[in-house]
Amino acid sequence: MLSVGLVGLPNAGKSTLFNLLTKRSVPAENFPFCTIDPHDGIVEVPDERVHTLAKLVNAQKEVYAAIEFRDIAGLVKNAHAGEGLGNKFLSHIKEVDLILLVVRTFKNDDIIHVENRVNPIEDEEILLLELSLADQNVLENILPRMEKDLKSNKDKLLGDKIQIVEQILLRLSGLGLASDFVLPDITDKEIVKWRKGLNLLTDKPILKLANINQDGENVDYKSDFELDILLEFSMADMTKEDRLELEMVAENGLDKMIKACYQKLGLGTYLTCGETESRAWTFKQGMVAPQAAGIIHTDFEKKFIKAEVIKYPDFIELESRKNAIEKGKMRMEGKDYAIQDGDVIEFKIGG
Numbered sequence: 001m002l003s004v005g006l007v008g009l010p011n012a013g014k015s016t017l018f019n020l021l022t023k024r025s026v027p028a029e030n031f032p033f034c035t036i037d038p039h040d041g042i043v044e045v046p047d048e049r050v051h052t053l054a055k056l057v058n059a060q061k062e063v064y065a066a067i068e069f070r071d072i073a074g075l076v077k078n079a080h081a082g083e084g085l086g087n088k089f090l091s092h093i094k095e096v097d098l099i100l101l102v103v104r105t106f107k108n109d110d111i112i113h114v115e116n117r118v119n120p121i122e123d124e125e126i127l128l129l130e131l132s133l134a135d136q137n138v139l140e141n142i143l144p145r146m147e148k149d150l151k152s153n154k155d156k157l158l159g160d161k162i163q164i165v166e167q168i169l170l171r172l173s174g175l176g177l178a179s180d181f182v183l184p185d186i187t188d189k190e191i192v193k194w195r196k197g198l199n200l201l202t203d204k205p206i207l208k209l210a211n212i213n214q215d216g217e218n219v220d221y222k223s224d225f226e227l228d229i230l231l232e233f234s235m236a237d238m239t240k241e242d243r244l245e246l247e248m249v250a251e252n253g254l255d256k257m258i259k260a261c262y263q264k265l266g267l268g269t270y271l272t273c274g275e276t277e278s279r280a281w282t283f284k285q286g287m288v289a290p291q292a293a294g295i296i297h298t299d300f301e302k303k304f305i306k307a308e309v310i311k312y313p314d315f316i317e318l319e320s321r322k323n324a325i326e327k328g329k330m331r332m333e334g335k336d337y338a339i340q341d342g343d344v345i346e347f348k349i350g351g
């Protein structure tokens with residue numbers, strides 16, 4: 001399962017956010033191969049389509065997609081050089097697929113800031129610089145070895161790889177990120193794989209969350225989303241009714257954030273529905289129909305015959321699979337079909 005790491009300075013609000021997220025968590029037993037420690041939480045991805053479909057077909061159960069969130073202890077200046085628990089944090093960040101920067105913008109003298117001021121822009125710079133310095137260490141360590149091996153000429157791609165390392169180092173030392181260096185589309189697949197394998201921190205997708213105080217003073221900061229983490233946390237214990245009423249006035253920021261992480265991870269949802277369950281399935285963008293079927297059951301990939309696909313809006317408008325078929329809104333798709341978000345699918349599987 002893909003995971004999102006909460007990364008920020010101490011007291012930015014990471015653990016409060018994590019606790020808020022875990023109020024929506026689902027038991028790990030439901031997810032084989034996931035070993036869970038107290039800093040990991042599997043969180044459902046809100047998706048009203050699952051609920052709407054369930055009502056329409058009278059499904060007994062609703063099953064949502066999920067992603068993992070990890071509370072990573074606060075990063076501090078010079079973490080890359082081992083400051084604080086430096087290298088340990090950095091190794092935790094290596095394990096996640098997406099970095100969610102949690103940046104404090106709210107002013108409150110009662111809550112200590114490690115740098116004794118509230119300055120989200122500088123905080124972001126500190127965080128990104130630590131990640132970048134950790135990446136620079138990695139690359140500077142492997143480069144001499146690669147250059148030495150070049151003489152023995154074992155790997156014919158080694159020359160290209162060295163150039164890539166140098167290009168990335170150039171970006172990093174210019175205060176950029178590894179992800180600023182984009183490989184051309186025509187790049188050898190093996191090189192693309194090798195680069196992924198470097199697992200550089202600043203090559204990972206990054207989203208920025210501003211932890212604001214809705215009713216207080218905040219410092220300006222450009223982020224992907226804003227959330228009053230403490231307020232949301234206090235709301236989490238409200239009755240569902242009270243919460244729903246509040247959500248009618250203010251769109252639920254947490255839902256939006258979870259969905260945005262899911263999308264940024266390159267994930268999409270296809271749906272299945274029947275009397276037993278209405279269910280969201282997670283696929284990676286670009287997956288073809290047999291691979292998507294393989295998510296339901298590994299056997300399904302090989303035994304795939306075809307996929308009967310109805311677009312979610314058509315399904316809702318026509319209110320049933322049967323009507324959708326009659327109105328010609330069901331498409332028969334073969335093994336090259338790239339699954340789309342919102343496809344309601346029935347797979348035909350051979351014996």
Ligand SMILES: Nc1nc2c(ncn2[C@@H]2O[C@H](COP(=O)(O)OP(=O)(O)O)[C@@H](O)[C@H]2O)c(=O)[nH]1
Nearest residue numbers: 010011012013014015016108111212228229230
């Ligand atoms: N006023 C205010 N306090 C917050 C907010 N978010 C977190 N805090 C407080 O800041 C302190 C540190 O939060 P915590 O989540 O433990 O930060 P972490 O070190 O990043 O994990 C706690 O006392 C929180 O209650 C917020 O949005 N507003």
Ligand SMILES: [Mg+2]
Nearest residue numbers: 014015073074
């Ligand atoms: Mg914490």
